[in-house]
Amino acid sequence: MAESTYLEAIRQGLFEEMERDPNVLCLGEDIGAYGGAFKVTEGLQARFGERRVIDTPLSEAAIVGAAAGAAHMGLRPVCEMQFIDFISCAYDMLTNYVATARYRAFLPCPMVVRGPSGGYVRGGPFHSQNPEAAFLHTPGLKIVYPATASDAKGLLKAAIRDDDCVLFFEHKYLYRRIKEELPPGDHVVPIGKARLAREGRDLSIITYAATVWKALEAAEQLEREDGLSVEVLDLRSLLPMDDEAIVATVKKTNRVLIVHEDTVTGGVAGEITARINDLAFEWLDAPVKRVAAHDVPLPYAPQLEDFVLPQTGDIVRAARWLAAY
Amino acid sequence: MAESTYLEAIRQGLFEEMERDPNVLCLGEDIGAYGGAFKVTEGLQARFGERRVIDTPLSEAAIVGAAAGAAHMGLRPVCEMQFIDFISCAYDMLTNYVATARYRAFLPCPMVVRGPSGGYVRGGPFHSQNPEAAFLHTPGLKIVYPATASDAKGLLKAAIRDDDCVLFFEHKYLYRRIKEELPPGDHVVPIGKARLAREGRDLSIITYAATVWKALEAAEQLEREDGLSVEVLDLRSLLPMDDEAIVATVKKTNRVLIVHEDTVTGGVAGEITARINDLAFEWLDAPVKRVAAHDVPLPYAPQLEDFVLPQTGDIVRAARWLAAY
Amino acid sequence: MAVTSASKPAAPPALNRDQLLELYYYMRLTRSLEERLVNLYRQTKVVGGLFRSLGQEADAVGSAYALDRSRGDVLSPLIRNLGSMLVQGATPLEILRQYMAKGDSPTRGRELNIHFGDTVRGFIGQISHLGDMVPVMAGVTLSFKLRREERVGLVYVGDGATSTGAFHEGINFAAVQRCPLVVIVENNGYAYSTPTTKQTACTSFKDKAVGYGIPGVRADGNDVVATYQVTKEAVDRARRGEGVTLVELMTYRRKGHAEHDNQSYVPPGEIQRWSSENDPVDRYIKILTESEGVSAAELQRLDARVVAEIDQATDQAEASPAPEPLDALAGIYADPPATPALWYREGVRSAVDQHERAQGWGTHDG
Amino acid sequence: MAVTSASKPAAPPALNRDQLLELYYYMRLTRSLEERLVNLYRQTKVVGGLFRSLGQEADAVGSAYALDRSRGDVLSPLIRNLGSMLVQGATPLEILRQYMAKGDSPTRGRELNIHFGDTVRGFIGQISHLGDMVPVMAGVTLSFKLRREERVGLVYVGDGATSTGAFHEGINFAAVQRCPLVVIVENNGYAYSTPTTKQTACTSFKDKAVGYGIPGVRADGNDVVATYQVTKEAVDRARRGEGVTLVELMTYRRKGHAEHDNQSYVPPGEIQRWSSENDPVDRYIKILTESEGVSAAELQRLDARVVAEIDQATDQAEASPAPEPLDALAGIYADPPATPALWYREGVRSAVDQHERAQGWGTHDG
């Protein structure tokens, strides 16, 4: 079988789910004839028609709100945010309306909000965001952020089938840069389960999305240069979070580095640290440390962006410090 | 001097700053003749006129956006959200426009967004929110959440004088329930400094806003019933956070309980835990534990709200567990 | 729902005598139920705020009456649309339980006032954030269109809520998609204390329709039949696949925003004028008795029936149990079905069992 | 900025010959500068995306020309309003440095394209989130009103951006407050790939003004003088304290949304028709030469001046230094002035010094 990119994997997931379930439909800006800003939905309208692949006005709150209304009525809308940065315009709708619908009104709200996320692409402050931390705090939502093509496909299919709203963040740096052979058949990856991306004994790196690849690079370098055996846990799902997998890796290596691309203060690493403290404090031989972006809006110039975002070298240095602790 | 409630203290702060600086103005829904939903701005329009106390349309994004524009031009707007829950409608404007204005465009944005926050008042899911965690993750904003009348006044004055945007959360349960004599003169409380609300040796409770009072109650009970000496640190400012004060209390008691009213997952306690790990891991004799709201939208019925929110008894039980660790 | 009485061929175009009396019944039920709620509020049995629609009963009842429940029409009300909810099949018992935060209320104590929904009877549980229901109802009606169902949706917004971004995005979206949606702007003169002149510079909300490329109409919202008719036309239009209509209903909020509001901001005499000259129930009684040949006795019988129904519902609601605390943790997601209690609650439920409240709390010296 | 030439009493009402030539200069400068940017983009010297205004130069230049910088007027442009920025005093050098992410660019490499501001010259640095600048400019102009300054603000939105909640809230707010604001809707037929028929059901954006209770006017945005005139009237109105005007300018986006867009969604012949029949520069040359007595030689001199200016600016911009990495940490707040580097960077700056990039990254097997 041929290899598929991360982007193609997402597109495949959309195709397969739309084929499987006539209630699945897509909503978004420029997703129809144009196929979306990144061409994720290319070919979808040609295949499923204008009724199921709808070009909307430039209105993120309306896209999300309308998806919720349609979801109440039994459809399964998948909304595209042209860049995930614009999800902020639907923040009220998602956190107040969508997330609470089942709890306060017993209204099912099976829908997905997906879009290109993340930096390392010279996109500047408004085309590079990682919004997961802004929604982690909202019971009623689920959040996934895959790092591999096969997880992208499998998690998207799970998200579309989920009976609640799933935020599906796609890392745009990975869209066309990673490729793999996808598992055959109806490949569904359960939401809420982490993936052990690399086994190790000396130290654990807990991460997700694009920095999974940086962590793997760092792990190789650390093995080569320092003889360190580094475990890399790819969370994949952030809400719910796989406490079991987190605790397992902590118990195994007793040293944890959390890595994410989002800014350090208020980022998801804080929640992970708190869970480790709570559930595995006795197993820690060193403080849980964070490698993340500096606390600034992400600047545009390569020299600045590279400085602000976490890099492989940063992970290597931080891991050495932890290993020596 | 007479005692002032928390609410009166805020009103005094507004009056004094508007007297002091003709550039200060207030914007919000029903804040003029009516004096605001909670009467915080009562008397302000009569004193300063319709040009400086402006009743706006029902448009939170416009209120915040217009405040930013006016702030660029040298004014110092104070926006009221009728309930802080509606700040979600201005989420995009605050996190993308306001927070980044200085960094990306060298535009000063001295403004305050304030409003009644928090639960324990049978307000239901949309009149009880604690939005601090949603903004903790946004460099460029500052966040304060006072627990006492004198801090409410002093921090509001500091917020209005600050050259950047300060989110000023007022706990509506405290509005008329606490009273104290306010310090005389131009009472300004610096942003970024915590307050030691009670000294202790055996255990530290780190908290802010309404749960400061629950923590103090618990501390008294623990002293009385268990002979435990409990320190209570009131953060007051969440962004920036007073790392020094946090580390000092950890080094002193070696046991930390973090308490907040907001939901536990993704709440501010995660960030605090990560900082403690980072800066004072060696001083910990027990895991950092969290007492916070259950992860659900806050329900309306007293029996449900009381169950979901953290109560004094919860703090007592958690503290006993920690002390015995 | 049947208000039985002799069926004469009706006067105004579409409504027969039974229907005319049914309109009266719902208006009276709305008003009397709110009066009962005021009593319960004063007895502190209503837990949260109380929002009145006194003087607006006609617009709520007349507009909702234009929907066809048997065809699966759906509405999304505002806090002041108690009348619409009743027309659409909500019961006084549900309303009372909801206001009193009972465990068997439609939201099991989770939400306030008339914030509850039922997709079977066709109302969607709204949230407090004004404007948000417009995009949601755009989506509800989009689903009708996509499935070629001949169903219609109706969403209410206040004069104040028209200023929200959500209103704008939602109505524009629905207009472009030609969703079968009717948007009612209830112009009751105020948003909380804010008069419409501070809400918009336009003189008539129906003029906002132009910018969305949809028809805008205006009617006397205190005339229940006129309200019904103008809404019915919009509903029929939507059902025919001709898209969105904006209907502005002119009315007046005679009570404060909520029970605590003393309306100090209202010009003297204004409320009095509306109540003496333009009460929708009084006006409708006059029409019924003077032009429709309805006798005072007939109306009294309906009034008595309303009182009896409310009395019975009140007794039942008062006897209803409080919610079970642990139920607070159920149903955030379909899967998992509940979230566990936090660690320090293991084996205890003290906050609730001891009914710990916040008395004393806050009396400390800071 | 002076385009010197003999000063004859001007033909169209308000503009003299110098001014007419100045309009030409700015349109030509806009077009040529963008062409230069395309070259630099192909050489990968432009770091991010490149957004063209080919065919829209008249609407940007003519509208901004209606402002009076000497009186402190302020504008907020869109990505396609390079011409407006130039009129308002931005220099080609600034634009080039900005696109090339240089350390001495107006944002020191922090932001893209023409996203930068200067309160002295009167432009506000916009963000990508469309619509947001309308509330911001409502506030900017509110401050003018409150201080009784006779200054005017002008904000641009695209046909697409009119669908945002922020646009609605901002224009309504400004209308109610009678802020001295002009809102230009640049109707260029598309929002990315979305034609206006999928953006709104209304046939003319100027009709949206009705709903806000403000005047709405429409002009040919490819006629630079007409654009100037209609905007000038709105500006004068605002300056007189008469509030907001919505100005719709009809134009056409001949290039894709950004350089990478192949415009496959555009009906065949449409672009060709606009470029051959309705190019704003061609049209203006015809007017200048046929009705204003401007010679071809005069225009060539201006063209040559434009090229010389751009050549010089390009050399300067290319020689400009890259930003200093540590500058990324400065100026998030007034106080503290900078945020410290994270712990694992203490003593190192390796990510940058080693110019670590992401090659190889992602070639792992998942």
Ligand SMILES: Cc1ncc(C[n+]2csc(CCOP(=O)(O)OP(=O)(O)O)c2C)c(N)n1
């Ligand atoms: C987005 C938002 N902002 C503020 C509020 C607070 N609020 C509740 S009702 C109200 C006034 C509503 O006025 P209107 O829309 O005219 O409805 P009416 O009460 O007159 O029926 C306000 C400001 C809210 N619910 N939602």
Ligand SMILES: Cc1ncc(C[n+]2csc(CCOP(=O)(O)OP(=O)(O)O)c2C)c(N)n1
């Ligand atoms: C709130 C928001 N949603 C989506 C986008 C992505 N986006 C950038 S430009 C664009 C199209 C804009 O069209 P229009 O407003 O007509 O301006 P034009 O490009 O035609 O000048 C879109 C969808 C955005 N910038 N902001």
Ligand SMILES: [Mg+2]
């Ligand atoms: Mg109203």
Ligand SMILES: [Mg+2]
């Ligand atoms: Mg456009």
